[in-house]
Amino acid sequence: MSTTLSDIARATQTSVSTVSRALSGSVAANRLNLDTRQRIQAAAQELGYRPNLNARTLRTQRSNSIGLIVNDITDPLVARIGNLIEQHLLLHGYSLMICNSNEDSEQEARHLWQLDQRGIDGLIIAPVSSDVEQLRQNLSATLPMVILNRSIAGLDATVAGDHEQTATLLCQTLRQAGVQRVAVVSGSSRLSIHRIRMQVVRQNFDVLALHEGPAIRKTGRDARAVFARLPIAPEAIICSGLVFANGIMQVTTVADLQNNPPALGVFDWVPMQHLLPVPIAAAVQDVYELAEGCVEQLMPMLSEPVPGAAAQRRPQEPLIFAGQIKLNPAYEAWADRRLAVQ
Amino acid sequence: MSTTLSDIARATQTSVSTVSRALSGSVAANRLNLDTRQRIQAAAQELGYRPNLNARTLRTQRSNSIGLIVNDITDPLVARIGNLIEQHLLLHGYSLMICNSNEDSEQEARHLWQLDQRGIDGLIIAPVSSDVEQLRQNLSATLPMVILNRSIAGLDATVAGDHEQTATLLCQTLRQAGVQRVAVVSGSSRLSIHRIRMQVVRQNFDVLALHEGPAIRKTGRDARAVFARLPIAPEAIICSGLVFANGIMQVTTVADLQNNPPALGVFDWVPMQHLLPVPIAAAVQDVYELAEGCVEQLMPMLSEPVPGAAAQRRPQEPLIFAGQIKLNPAYEAWADRRLAVQ
């Protein structure tokens, strides 16, 4: 179908191997007769030759591509990290294949399997569950892998926010506004990211209710309904992820805001929060740091171009970034009102 | 490295082809001795065999995967479409590789090239430019392709919103609020999507200023600065895409909203718009329709499983979906105020 090396060989009266060398761009190309090399390159151009990457990968065991599996591509934070990771990888000559597990471990397994068998050189993943077996089962044991925003026992190549620090910061902020009773929406407590956050929250507050569910907006909507029926109203709702806050706000109307609704303490940046009339304290990460961290973490794990050197699986240190708190104007007004009442 | 068919053959004292048949799951598997088949399957399980997809694709010329190239994965609308497309493809047994061109035609070309040479069976793309050559140059001519949200001469497999209809609807809405003078932020007028919208806008309004630029938030920010210096203030700003509205709102403070700022007429849904204090009239598409449309459009273009049948490149009709207008409470209040003044 597409033109191949042998097509060019026939057209230029040379052999397949010569053509391969001429187009490889490596040192071997320089050892060629300048004339034949140019003839071959011209023919390649002419025939619109493009190498078959499957064949090349099959032969060389390298694909120059990295896989990224995210749990929810719809999350703007995740999307931005993906975007930035791609930009960084490009600088290193790698391209990125993004796959979306959609918070579903079956789809995750499928993607793991596919990417691995397509011969990606490395993987960056925010796993749906922290089950190491699920990962190992679907991957060749030697595939370099960086875990994003989770911590998994036995895997040190990790890039994440400092969940304990940011959670502490967020709790302190809310307490400064006099908050004592909170309700919580969280993703699965089997994930370290949520477990750690919740632990810190419990240390700081009287937790009236904890609604746990998959990291989708519906969980946030459900939580809001549950919290509305509590005998004592929470002063703030803590959301262990943007999706939950979005779910809550989806079913919040402007009219609701008249009745002094609880503030939202959100892990992760809320888009356009500075304009939203909902009081929001957000614990934000520098996504640029995270993305860059993933790439810098991954690169040294890839087998060196020198085939002689054994793949150096030097253990990486986890890369943990501190976050900070961003309040929106509505929150500041809300906090002022609370303090005035006291 | 990984276990291969021949590993299993050796372990079970059979031949590679027998193993291949036993694991293929096709009719050929049934013609095997039940005993040997089970022995082979057991061994495969034992050794953790997973087929090498590169080799398989190289051999069969089919990968059971579809590529999706989007211009901006950060756009929530785009991300949601990607997500939905993936779900739909799964039902048909295909998996999806998402690539982000990031509004950059070089990256787009790179992705086109890569996906094609990796042997994807079909492509869905929202091209950066409507240059057919750019596409054709990097693709094998026979690759089934669906164009998303653009219209390109000569390519009929298209899925898009009805840009003229939605633009007309949006203009009518604004005019009902007495708007006569607008400013416009738009992506490249070389893209039909923006060109059509702008054309309709011009027919309906006195366009004070037109700011054209790449579809990134910065363009929106810049536009806002430019519009602020106009001798006559626009009554509304029309944004040919969510990114522009986001850019404008990024640099809008709550204080700004006291000074009766222009309303925003936005193509595409604005997340959380019902809570935003900015008057917004949004022309929204049903993303589910769009995603489903892409898949339904693409499926019949893929070569039939029967190898005898020539790939049926039956020309598809463009699939155009009507949109509708969603006003937020702030807009309704804004419109009421305007009409009251009259």
Place this chain on the structure above:
DNA sequence: TTGTACGCGTTATCAA
């Protein structure tokens, strides 16, 4: 029912 042999498109080794 099973095995042999070939080819998919590349790259790498060896010899000329």
Place this chain on the structure above:
DNA sequence: TTGATAACGCGTACAA
């Protein structure tokens, strides 16, 4: 400087 030739892992026509 160049050309056979083998091999990557798989699927399949053909022969047994």
